[in-house]
Amino acid sequence: MTFEEFGLQARLLENLAENGITTPTPIQEKAIPLAMEGHDVMGLAQTGTGKTAAFGLPILHAMMKDGRRVESKVVRTLILAPTRELAKQIFENLQNFCAGTHLKMALVTGGAGIVGQMRKLEKGVSVLVATPGRLLDLIDRNALRLDATEFLVLDEADQMLDLGFIHQLRRIATLLPHGRQTMLFSATMPKQMEEIAASYLNKPQRVQVNPPGQTADKIEQSIHYVGKAAKFDLLVELLDQHRDDRALVFGRTKWGMEKLARSLEAKGFGVAAIHGNKSQGQRDRAIADFKAGKTRVLVATDVAARGIDIPDVRYVYNYELPNVPDQYVHRIGRTARAGNDGKAVAFCAPDEMGDLRDIQKTIKSEIPVASGRPWEKSEEKAAEPQQRNKRGGGGGQRRGGQKAGGAPKQGGKPQHRGGAGKPAQRRAGGNPNAASKGGAASPRRRKAN
Incomplete structure (x- = not known):
């Protein structure tokens, strides 16, 4: 037709x-x-x-x-x-x-x-x-x-x-x-x-066109089971393999993604960040630079998951899994647009296993494993006392003095699933859109739009 x-x-x-x-x-x-x-x-x-x-x-x-x-x-x-x-x-x-x-x-x-x-x-x-x-x-x-x-x-x-x-x-x-x-x-x-x-x-x-929640056929999905303290090194390792390709990196909190952007910039990547604390002008400039290729990595909270229409975004990274499973579908939908292929890479720490199960139930399939193996119940339980409530600010100091979203201590290596790292980190919380902590009709929530 x-x-x-x-x-x-x-x-x-x-x-x-x-x-x-x-x-x-x-x-x-x-x-x-x-x-x-x-x-x-x-x-x-x-x-x-x-x-x-x-x-x-x-x-x-x-x-x-x-x-x-x-x-x-x-x-x-x-x-x-x-x-x-x-x-x-x-x-x-x-x-x-x-x-x-x-x-x-x-x-x-x-x-x-x-x-x-x-x-x-x-x-x-x-x-x-x-x-x-x-x-x-x-x-x-x-x-x-x-x-x-x-x-x-x-x-x-x-x-x-x-x-x-x-x-x-x-x-x-x-x-x-x-x-x-x-x-x-x-x-x-x-x-x-x-x-x-x-x-x-x-x-x-x-x-x-497709059953609700189903992901696009042209998106190649994968997941790494990795301790929270090792996520940053793993992200740098993977981004380093395709520096010329555009990549979106999603996380939960505004301050966490801002800190991650600075840490990636320190590693030599052209990075911009968008989240609810950015002014509209800052957000527009970040997306314009990303679209024009001036920056190759865009770090974002879910405020951006529905508003980025750039056909040649090749990679989407779920640095932190969303605690609303539908958001996973929208995040990875930023790649494989306009008939193109794309790759969606997810990281899963011990305290994110529940979120992963919800996501896989929503998309009605298991995400192929790229490294590590699923965390066991005992490891999930060990991480629970370290979590903050999902609606909290999340983050905090990591063991060994590492801050959330920043680079590990000198000499640290990516702790892929296999026991190298201890899963005693806190869970990054916050509303999935990371725009506000207010209620459904709060003035702060409305202002964030």
């Missing part, structure tokens, strides 16, 4: 061709015709499969076709995304799709001045891409109206649940007209999603 066969507006087809998009992906083949017929759509597909075009093209086509202008403060199309990075990615893609048309677009997220965003909304917009927290801030200031919204998209809705946006989503739902068309897209399908679907969707058509 081709995009021409969908009957899209000629200008959209020209813009797609100019951007090198010529053949619809499976999710686009299934979702676009249903959306163009006016159905509500629930789309389940892995990251990197072209979901933005799947929901964006039908909406842009409909608004280009009717040619209507927007009224003051009206938002004709609202697209909600969980993170600043993902919202910006969606906004840029849609800008490319509708270049040269009458459609007006705006992006509103935390980390940017709210007054300037209010000015952009004064005359109304055809498409607004927003994070939930900043959207509600603007609504509270009477900067926009949702009572005339015709199209609504929830992208990466499961991540919005993970980040505690359920209360914001419930409130937003009450502000929208019942006659709108809604599309919900997600890579996983947690139980709470049923409530979201019931609140937002009307007799939705379900389209699915």
